[in-house]
Amino acid sequence: MAGSTLVLKDLHVSIEDKEILKGVNLEIKPGEFHAIMGPNGAGKSTLASAIMGHPAFEVTEGSVTLDGQDVLEMEVDERAQAGLFLAMQYPSEIPGVTNADFIRSSINAQRGEGNEIPLMQYIKKLDKTMEYLEMDLNMAQRYVNEGFSGGEKKRNEILQLMMLEPSIAILDEIDSGLDIDALKVVAKGINSMRSENFSCLMITHYQRLLNYITPDYVHVMMNGRIVKSGGPELAKRLEAEGYEWIKEELGIKDEAELNA
Amino acid sequence: MTTDTQHSLDKSYIESYSKANNEPEWFTSFRLAALEKMDTLEMPKPDKTKIDRWNFTSFKQHTVENKAYDSIDALPEEVKALLDLEGEVKNLYVQLNQTPGLLTVSEKLKEQGVIFTDIFTAVKDHPELVQKYFMTEAVKVDEHKLAAFHAALVNGGAFLYVPKNIQVEEPIQAVFVHDNADAPLINHVLIVADTNSSVTYVENYLSLNVEAEGVANIIAEVIANDGANVKFGAVDTLASGITTYVNRRGYTERDARLEWSLGLMNDGDTISENITNLYGDGSIGDTKTVVAGTGKQTENFTTAVINHGKRSEGFILKHGIAKESSTIIFNGIGKIEHGASGANAQQESRALMLSERARADANPILLIDEDDVQAGHAASVGRVDPMQLYYLQSRGIPKDEAERLIIHGFLAPVVTQLPIEGVKKQLTEVIERKIR
Ligand SMILES: Nc1ncnc2c1ncn2[C@@H]1O[C@H](COP(=O)(O)OP(=O)(O)OP(=O)(O)O)[C@@H](O)[C@H]1O
Ligand SMILES: [Mg+2]
Numbered sequence: 088m089a090g091s092t093l094v095l096k097d098l099h100v101s102i103e104d105k106e107i108l109k110g111v112n113l114e115i116k117p118g119e120f121h122a123i124m125g126p127n128g129a130g131k132s133t134l135a136s137a138i139m140g141h142p143a144f145e146v147t148e149g150s151v152t153l154d155g156q157d158v159l160e161m162e163v164d165e166r167a168q169a170g171l172f173l174a175m176q177y178p179s180e181i182p183g184v185t186n187a188d189f190i191r192s193s194i195n196a197q198r199g200e201g202n203e204i205p206l207m208q209y210i211k212k213l214d215k216t217m218e219y220l221e222m223d224l225n226m227a228q229r230y231v232n233e234g235f236s237g238g239e240k241k242r243n244e245i246l247q248l249m250m251l252e253p254s255i256a257i258l259d260e261i262d263s264g265l266d267i268d269a270l271k272v273v274a275k276g277i278n279s280m281r282s283e284n285f286s287c288l289m290i291t292h293y294q295r296l297l298n299y300i301t302p303d304y305v306h307v308m309m310n311g312r313i314v315k316s317g318g319p320e321l322a323k324r325l326e327a328e329g330y331e332w333i334k335e336e337l338g339i340k341d342e343a344e345l346n347a
Numbered sequence: 348m349t350t351d352t353q354h355s356l357d358k359s360y361i362e363s364y365s366k367a368n369n370e371p372e373w374f375t376s377f378r379l380a381a382l383e384k385m386d387t388l389e390m391p392k393p394d395k396t397k398i399d400r401w402n403f404t405s406f407k408q409h410t411v412e413n414k415a416y417d418s419i420d421a422l423p424e425e426v427k428a429l430l431d432l433e434g435e436v437k438n439l440y441v442q443l444n445q446t447p448g449l450l451t452v453s454e455k456l457k458e459q460g461v462i463f464t465d466i467f468t469a470v471k472d473h474p475e476l477v478q479k480y481f482m483t484e485a486v487k488v489d490e491h492k493l494a495a496f497h498a499a500l501v502n503g504g505a506f507l508y509v510p511k512n513i514q515v516e517e518p519i520q521a522v523f524v525h526d527n528a529d530a531p532l533i534n535h536v537l538i539v540a541d542t543n544s545s546v547t548y549v550e551n552y553l554s555l556n557v558e559a560e561g562v563a564n565i566i567a568e569v570i571a572n573d574g575a576n577v578k579f580g581a582v583d584t585l586a587s588g589i590t591t592y593v594n595r596r597g598y599t600e601r602d603a604r605l606e607w608s609l610g611l612m613n614d615g616d617t618i619s620e621n622i623t624n625l626y627g628d629g630s631i632g633d634t635k636t637v638v639a640g641t642g643k644q645t646e647n648f649t650t651a652v653i654n655h656g657k658r659s660e661g662f663i664l665k666h667g668i669a670k671e672s673s674t675i676i677f678n679g680i681g682k683i684e685h686g687a688s689g690a691n692a693q694q695e696s697r698a699l700m701l702s703e704r705a706r707a708d709a710n711p712i713l714l715i716d717e718d719d720v721q722a723g724h725a726a727s728v729g730r731v732d733p734m735q736l737y738y739l740q741s742r743g744i745p746k747d748e749a750e751r752l753i754i755h756g757f758l759a760p761v762v763t764q765l766p767i768e769g770v771k772k773q774l775t776e777v778i779e780r781k782i783r
Contacts, residue, residue, distance in 0.1 A: 139741050142733050167743035179738035183756025192752060193742035230756070247742060 090117025090284040091154050091170050091254040093138075099148035100130075100137045107133045109311040110149065115255060118283040122297055122322060123290045125308035126330055131290045132176050134308070135259045139173040140166050153255070168197050172253035174244035176260045176290075181231035186243065187213060189231045190250050197251065216249045219279070221272050237264030245276040256280070257288045262296040274299030294326035309339055358382060361499060364409060373478060374470050381488050381498030388492040391592075393618050394678045395708060396647035401616060403493055403592050406562050407529040410502050413446040422449065426522050429551055429769040438463060438519045442534075444527045445502045456515065461546075462508040463519055466535050469506035476508055480539055485568035485596040485624070493592050497533055497564050504535035509544040509575075518547040518580075518766045525552070525585065528559035532589075536567040540575035540603075549580035549767050557614075560588030567595040571603035573627065580608045580765045582774045587614035587642060594620045601627030601656070607634040608764035610774040612781065616644055622651040625659035625690075633662045637758040639781040640673030640705065651680035654690035654720075663694035666757050669705035670781065677709040681724065685716040692722040699757060700730055701750075701782070754782050 093115045100108035107130045115121055123131055137144045138151055140163040151158040153169050161169065181189065190213065195203045204212075217224055220242055232240050241261055248256055258277070262270055277287065277300055289302065297305075297319060305321040306313045309330070314337055315321070324332075333339070361382055365375040390398065416422050419436055430436050437453040440463065447465040456463065462473060469477050482488050488498045505521050525532050532552070540546055552565065563585055571577045577597075585591055591613055597605045611619055623632035632652045640646050652661030661681060669675045681692030692715075698707035711724035731753055739749035758778050765771040 139737075141737055162746065163737060163740035164743050164745045164749070167741055173741055175738070175741075179732070179735045181735055181739065181753060181756055183759030184752050189739070189742075189752070192744055192748065193739075196745060196748065197743040251742065 090286065092116050093171075093255050093286070094152045095138070095149070097149035098134070098137065098146065098151065100133055101145050101147050102133070102143055106147070107311050108137065111311070111313055113306070113313060115286050115288060117254070117286055119286045119304065120281075120300065120302045121288045121304045121306065122302040123288065123306045123308055123313075124292065124322060124325055129308045130311040131308055132259055135173055135257045135288075135290060138257060139163060139171060164196065167253070170254035172248055172251060172256040174241075174248060174256065174258040174261050176263070178232050178240050178244055180233045182233050184231050185228050186231050187227040190247060193247070193251060213250065216246055220246055220249070220276050222246065238266060238269045241265055242269065242273060245273050249276055249280065252280075254284060255286050255288070257290070259290045260292070261289065262291055262293060270296065271299065294322050297322050307333055309333070314339065356382070356500070360409075368467060370467065370470060371474060373474065377481075378499050381495045384489050385492055385495040385499060388489060388495050391491040391493055391618065391620070393620075393647040393649055393676070394710060395676045396618070396645060398618060401590055403562060403564065403590060404496055406531040409500065409530060410445040411527045411530040413443040413448065415446060416441065416443070416449045419449070419451075423524070423555060425553060425555060426524060429522055429767070429773055430520070431768050437517045440465065440505050440521045441524065442503055442505070442522070443524045444530055444532070448524070453517065459513045459515070460510040461513060461515060462506065464506055466501070466504035466506050466537065469537070473506070473508070476539060477506065477537065480537055480568065480570055481535070482566075482568070484570055485598045486566055486594060493564060494566070494594070497535065497566050500533050501535045502530070502533045504537070506536075507538045507546070507548060509540045509546045511541045511544060513544045515544070515546040518549055520767060521548070521550040523550065523552045524555055525563070525589070526555040526559065528556065528561045528588070531562040531564060533564045534566070538567070538569045538577065538579070540569075540571050540577045542572045543574040545576035547578040547580070547766050549765060549770055551581070551770060551773070552583040552585055554584065554586035554589065557586045558588065559586050561590075563589050563591040563593070565591065565593040569595075569597040569605060571597065571599045571605045571630070573601045573603060575600070575603045577604070578606045578608070578766070580767070580770065582610040582765070582770055582777070583613050584777055585613040585615055587644065589613065589615040591615060591617040591619075593617065596621070597623035597632060599623065599625050599627055599630035599632060602629045603627055604631045605633070606764075607636070608761045609634070609636045610761045610765075610777070611636060611638045611646070611648065612774070612777045613646070614641065614644060617646040619646070619648045621649070622653065623661065624653050624655065625661060626655045627659070628656040629658045630656050631660045634664065635760050635764060636665045637761040638665075638667035638675055639758065639778060640667065640669040640675040641671055641781050643672050645674045647676040647678070649678040649680065651682060652692060653682040653684065654687040654692055655684045656690070657687055658689040659687060660691040661693070663696070664760055665696040666760060667698045667707065668701055668754055668758070668782065669698065669707040670701045672702075672704040674706040675708070677707075677726075678712070679710065679724065679726070680712045680714065681722055682714040683717050683720050683722065687717050688719040690717065690720045692720070694724045696726045697757070698728045699754070700728065701754075751782060754778070
């Protein structure tokens with residue numbers, strides 16, 4: 088795979104008739120790492136969900152394309168097959184389905200019938216990746232995310248990322264709930280994916296993730312729009328000063344005031 | 348409901364059948380007493396299902412003769428698939444309609460004094476055990492019409508006795524094959540695990556003739572004496588034309604443990620009752636049931652654990668799916684009797700409806716007559732969780748396949764408990780066939 092380009096143009100997204108995203112523009116080229124920061128409720132997860140095709144969100148305007156293909160026309164699984172991956176802020180639990188079976192089904196769904204991954208090859212890769220992520224190998228036989236701690240769920244998302252090798256990954260708060268050691272391990276996993284064929288959109292609240300994974304671009308999202316973009320230094324300033332200065336600079340009012 | 352095909356059910360028929368079957372006198376009398384009660388007894392009343400138009404009792408012919416199987420090789424492929432043929436098949440009973448078709452019991456089991464045989468051999472050879480427990484402790488003859496009908500007309504089954512302090516390591520397997528629609532399966536399994544013994548038993552009810560119409564009336568009684576440990580697994584796959592009444596009943600003495608793993612996969616209308624009476628202090632009953640309704644069938648599953656003993660613990664887990672225009676009803680009852688201090692009654696019932704016309708209902712009931720206890724229930728009826736689907740699809744798994752995985756996972760609690768690979772595989776395949 089030669090990497091992919093994801094382009095969002097004037098994306099508007101609603102949930103239950105409430106507009107959350109109000110025109111988002113973004114382009115992610117092969118090999119690029121982008122970070123999105125922004126206050127709670129700004130619409131970051133909504134953006135990630137809309138790109139992946141979460142059933143509750145409705146795109147009312149704008150476009151999402153992957154290498155020119157219309158992503159919004161695709162089913163969720165087709166989006167994954169086209170190379171998109173979303174590490175979710177709150178991954179689902181699937182009782183009765185083992186992690187190992189789930190990941191194998193995912194890989195095979197993407198490889199297509201008749202081209203399934205040989206079992207031994209799969210097991211080797213799974214073991215190796217779990218070891219790399221310092222995961223207990225028993226997690227493979229546990230049911231998907233069931234009874235996993237917050238941190239274990241996040242690690243499990245990165246395990247899937249590494250096993251599935253998508254061309255574009257969106258990581259929604261992959262750092263939340265991780266202790267320092269776990270954060271390092273997860274960052275190591277993500278960094279191991281770095282190449283000109285892989286790009287990444289990281290949603291985070293904290294600079295500390297970006298200390299381990301240096302982004303090429305940092306965007307600030309507020310009230311459903313990307314209001315400012317810059318390099319890694321922008322994240323550092325946000326960490327130090329918060330969001331007030333951006334609001335002042337851009338004359339943005341709080342949601343409460345807007346609705347008043 | 349009577350039809351012109353009704354076999355005449357009277358005293359003289361039962362006397363002659365019992366005689367032809369070489370039954371001892373006590374058993375003939377037992378049958379006749381049951382017959383007498385039959386007319387005065389009411390039908391069982393499964394909560395939320397009307398069964399007055401169902402046929403549970405009329406049939407053309409009471410028994411059919413079949414040839415026994417010469418060897419394991421001669422068994423039908425469908426039966427062989429249930430056996431773990433790689434290892435040596437050690438303890439197996441196969442019954443074809445009413446005929447004991449094949450019985451193998453390992454030397455070790457015989458040396459240990461374990462008895463495993465067809466029910467009528469047991470009636471003849473082990474009256475001291477059978478007479479003591481056959482519909483006396485667990486199921487009572489006069490509970491309702493179908494229990495009395497069963498006692499009067501039982502025409503097949505198996506008996507398992509494990510003596511004191513004996514641990515049976517290999518699972519014991521029974522396969523009840525039904526392929527003749529004319530004769531009803533009135534089958535009785537009696538398991539007695541004596542003090543401090545342990546055993547695992549797995550049974551299959553299997554229709555080889557999917558077109559067959561008829562009646563099945565099945566009772567299994569499990570008696571776990573002090574400190575005994577019994578695991579009971581079952582997979583039922585009777586055909587869509589068979590109307591089934593199945594009653595699996597347990598009775599535990601002090602510190603005994605009884606675990607049920609039931610894959611109730613009949614294609615026809617079914618009334619299932621699974622009750623565990625925890626008589627002994629400190630005894631434990633654990634019931635896991637999975638069901639799948641398809642086509643037009645109506646199924647009613649009552650699961651109850653009744654805590655009589657102090658510190659006794661009962662757990663009920665029921666998961667079911669309803670597809671097409673099927674109806675499944677879950678009645679879950681946790682009952683704690685007065686005096687059962689320190690008892691625990693927990694239940695979880697969940698049903699998924701997979702189509703617009705399917706109906707599912709879960710009724711959790713807690714009846715508590717003691718203060719110092721713990722009890723809880725969770726029940727839900729719904730559809731496949733869209734968030735779970737989304738999650739699986741976001742990894743590239745197409746929607747149909749994602750739904751399949753979720754349902755297999757949902758019905759996994761019983762599959763994972765079955766100790767025989769062949770039966771485990773069969774249940775997985777039946778689930779697969781039903782959800783496709
Ligand atoms: N299912 C929903 N129903 C109603 N409103 C929703 C739903 N999901 C999200 N929202 C609303 O959309 C807005 C944006 O939420 P979103 O989860 O995208 O924010 P976020 O930027 O990811 O916030 P956080 O940093 O707290 O994760 C919020 O006001 C939220 O309440
Ligand atoms: Mg969020």
